Amino acid sequence: xxxxxxxxxxxxxxxxxxxxxIVWHGNYPRYFEAARCALLEAIDYNYGQMMESGYAWxxxxxxxxYVKAIRFNQRIVVSAAIEEWEHRLKIAYAIRDAASxxxxxxxxxxxxxxxxPDFEMQFASPELLARKLGLKP
Amino acid sequence: xxxxxxxxxxxxxxxxxxxxxIVWHGNYPRYFEAARCALLEAIDYNYGQMMESGYAWxxxxxxxxYVKAIRFNQRIVVSAAIEEWEHRLKIAYAIRDAASxxxxxxxxxxxxxxxxPDFEMQFASPELLARKLGLKP
Amino acid sequence: xxxxxxxxxxxxxxxxxxxxxIVWHGNYPRYFEAARCALLEAIDYNYGQMMESGYAWxxxxxxxxYVKAIRFNQRIVVSAAIEEWEHRLKIAYAIRDAASxxxxxxxxxxxxxxxxPDFEMQFASPELLARKLGLKP
Amino acid sequence: xxxxxxxxxxxxxxxxxxxxxIVWHGNYPRYFEAARCALLEAIDYNYGQMMESGYAWxxxxxxxxYVKAIRFNQRIVVSAAIEEWEHRLKIAYAIRDAASxxxxxxxxxxxxxxxxPDFEMQFASPELLARKLGLKP
Numbered sequence: 001x002x003x004x005x006x007x008x009x010x011x012x013x014x015x016x017x018x019x020x021x022i023v024w025h026g027n028y029p030r031y032f033e034a035a036r037c038a039l040l041e042a043i044d045y046n047y048g049q050m051m052e053s054g055y056a057w058x059x060x061x062x063x064x065x066y067v068k069a070i071r072f073n074q075r076i077v078v079s080a081a082i083e084e085w086e087h088r089l090k091i092a093y094a095i096r097d098a099a100s101x102x103x104x105x106x107x108x109x110x111x112x113x114x115x116x117p118d119f120e121m122q123f124a125s126p127e128l129l130a131r132k133l134g135l136k137p
Numbered sequence: 138x139x140x141x142x143x144x145x146x147x148x149x150x151x152x153x154x155x156x157x158x159i160v161w162h163g164n165y166p167r168y169f170e171a172a173r174c175a176l177l178e179a180i181d182y183n184y185g186q187m188m189e190s191g192y193a194w195x196x197x198x199x200x201x202x203y204v205k206a207i208r209f210n211q212r213i214v215v216s217a218a219i220e221e222w223e224h225r226l227k228i229a230y231a232i233r234d235a236a237s238x239x240x241x242x243x244x245x246x247x248x249x250x251x252x253x254p255d256f257e258m259q260f261a262s263p264e265l266l267a268r269k270l271g272l273k274p
Numbered sequence: 275x276x277x278x279x280x281x282x283x284x285x286x287x288x289x290x291x292x293x294x295x296i297v298w299h300g301n302y303p304r305y306f307e308a309a310r311c312a313l314l315e316a317i318d319y320n321y322g323q324m325m326e327s328g329y330a331w332x333x334x335x336x337x338x339x340y341v342k343a344i345r346f347n348q349r350i351v352v353s354a355a356i357e358e359w360e361h362r363l364k365i366a367y368a369i370r371d372a373a374s375x376x377x378x379x380x381x382x383x384x385x386x387x388x389x390x391p392d393f394e395m396q397f398a399s400p401e402l403l404a405r406k407l408g409l410k411p
Numbered sequence: 412x413x414x415x416x417x418x419x420x421x422x423x424x425x426x427x428x429x430x431x432x433i434v435w436h437g438n439y440p441r442y443f444e445a446a447r448c449a450l451l452e453a454i455d456y457n458y459g460q461m462m463e464s465g466y467a468w469x470x471x472x473x474x475x476x477y478v479k480a481i482r483f484n485q486r487i488v489v490s491a492a493i494e495e496w497e498h499r500l501k502i503a504y505a506i507r508d509a510a511s512x513x514x515x516x517x518x519x520x521x522x523x524x525x526x527x528p529d530f531e532m533q534f535a536s537p538e539l540l541a542r543k544l545g546l547k548p
Contacts, residue, residue, distance in 0.1 A: 029437030
């Protein structure tokens, strides 16, 4: 059984680049966000659907490893893959150059379900996620 | 009668600066935001209080005139002054170098009241604003 | 003679949206930037080419008129059109909903040429711009 | 021997907050940046001084652990402490509520020296860093 993956392509905007002429490291979470939203869209469980189902999924952990500088106007592909889902939603990311496929960065995020509107943390993922992943009927 | 004014000081962060080594023009609205929030705080009508009173005040017009480039680590002072309030809230801004007082940028925003949660536009400002401004009892 | 135009499509990211659930007004300059870069690419005069030619073109004036709130995950089309070029580069923008075509915002930017690396302002646009626009041989 | 530490205070801006009414997780690197700059300023080795000395120090690793949601208008204190310096510059961060001292997030960044302008990675930190840290004469 394979867990879902998705990709987002980004044309690096000028305003993401710093005085060194490279993307400021703190802007990479935006690229992860684009791929994560594509992934959640692909499993039919986007942020709107999460909220309708009574949950939000705040990020509680973020890791980023920068491999090679990314520059203005570079076309990059950000891939996202679900790695854990039972107790928390762990997504792994890789950023590659669209033309060469060279890996530029990697990382992960961990999210946990909280009930809305009281933000109470859930120690197991809601059953709905397993159904969205096709792991439960 | 003088309308209220307020100031916010900003130490320009690295991540606001672009490959030319200057603040990217699209980051200035953040500086205006800091001064606007200080101003609304000063009249005891911050965003939280706005929402509690049943209104939001979205910005419907923004103008920015860039006079001189702003650089990383520069200390700037952003001033905000209410210019109109009866039908819409017009605030004028100036950005100055904290040390020399030299003017670096100016501009304005225009906001209108909308009711919450339906976002219905109000063609006159709610009476509460006049009271907050000390113009009505 | 028609001056060049270009478009950029944006899928509004979560991180551009504020606690009211709409795009924070200060994020719109990013959308203009995407369309401006597409336009400059179309006339073969992107930022890299500007710098190689000895000039930068800082924005000296920005105007934004917000017509209708933009929301997370909305697909928008940002168009950019050159309106003036002889003494300064004035670009007009419109943001529309990709599906309905409804206009959501409009505005303009004005840029002037400065020489690099000394940032000396030029009161006429360099001849290269006219050539890029196909207005001079 | 104690390695240097520094703090930066931030009044959380509206534009850092997302539709859930909390700071979007991808904005925390900005808070780290503010504390890191304060720390580098404190040891007299800010970005300008780095570049003058022939080096840049790109971030190659970032970790963030989100403990408790941060909200608009909350006053937070971001502390930064040097943890490693010989082969790479590792800085640990904590974000606390300014009023209660409650911890809201923690994390680290790892930077390595690269020579300018060729971005060649150095496997030992330049001696200048040790001198700035008061560890070498």
